[in-house]
Amino acid sequence: MGEDAGAGNLPPGFRFFPSDEELLHHFLRQKASMLPCHPDIIPTLDLLHFDPWDLHCKALKGGKYWYFFSHRTENRATPNGYWKQVGVDEFVKDVGMKKTLIFYVGDASGGMKTNWIMHEYCLLDSEASSSSRSNGRKPSRKKGQAKAEAANYRWVVCRVYESGHSIQPCSQDEGMELSCLDEIFLSFDDYDEVSLPK
Numbered sequence: 001m002g003e004d005a006g007a008g009n010l011p012p013g014f015r016f017f018p019s020d021e022e023l024l025h026h027f028l029r030q031k032a033s034m035l036p037c038h039p040d041i042i043p044t045l046d047l048l049h050f051d052p053w054d055l056h057c058k059a060l061k062g063g064k065y066w067y068f069f070s071h072r073t074e075n076r077a078t079p080n081g082y083w084k085q086v087g088v089d090e091f092v093k094d095v096g097m098k099k100t101l102i103f104y105v106g107d108a109s110g111g112m113k114t115n116w117i118m119h120e121y122c123l124l125d126s127e128a129s130s131s132s133r134s135n136g137r138k139p140s141r142k143k144g145q146a147k148a149e150a151a152n153y154r155w156v157v158c159r160v161y162e163s164g165h166s167i168q169p170c171s172q173d174e175g176m177e178l179s180c181l182d183e184i185f186l187s188f189d190d191y192d193e194v195s196l197p198k
Contacts, residue, residue, distance in 0.1 A: 016041070016062030023067075023121050024096040028157045031069055032123055042157065044069040051078045052103050052116040052160050065161045072122055072154040081105040083118055096123045115163040122156045 018026070030037045042060050047070040050058060059066035076083035083101040090098045099120040104111030 016060065016067070017065075018062075020092045020098055020119075020121065021095065023157050023159070024092055024123060028069075028096065028121060028123055028155060031157070032155050042067050042069055046070060047073065047076060047083075047158070048078060051080050052114075052118070052162075055160055059160070065159050067157065067159055069155055069157050072120075072156045076101065077108075078103075081111060081114075082108055084111075092121065094124070096121050117161055117163050119159045120156050121158070 027037055027042055031042075043058065045055075045058055045068040052066075055066040055068070059068040061067075081104050083103055085099055085101050087100050090100075092098050099122075101118045101120060103114045103116035103118070105114055106112055
């Protein structure tokens with residue numbers, strides 16, 4: 001989707017770094033209500049088809065994060081692993097919920113934990129209903145239409161990142177490398193054994 005933050009859609013110098021509340025109010029609510037998003041830069045992906053390291057060409061990159069819309073699902077298996085929820089859901093300003101998930105490589109019986117983290121945001125049911133009403137929709141009495149409308153509120157917006165990387169907005173100096181001495185120092189297991197010359 002471009003190198004950083006939908007570069008073609010944002011003016012130079014701007015970075016895509018929305019807060020939790022902004023993701024829910026300005027992006028997910030619009031998507032769930034089938035209203036246009038301005039700018040329309042977050043793509044829609046099927047979470048089950050992509051491992052986190054495959055997102056760099058598919059999802060919107062903003063700093064160290066990748067963003068995308070997906071359908072809410074309990075099955076979060078991918079081609080090479082699965083996302084497992086950790087902790088409890090957090091409320092986001094009475095608008096939505098935030099889940100935190102960790103990616104495991106392998107199958108559920110013995111997967112290996114990675115440093116990939118995903119925050120998955122969904123609207124509260126009351127928020128989704130009010131979005132529908134504010135969109136001018138009247139409650140449908142037909143079963144099929146009600147089912148289709150309910151499907152629109154099963155959208156989530158996801159923010160994925162590697163925990164080993166800085167999770168602050170990116171800077172111009174992202175390519176900074178460690179010196180040879182820094183790497184040697186960091187390779188010591190026990191810092192007490194390091195003695196400095198006098």
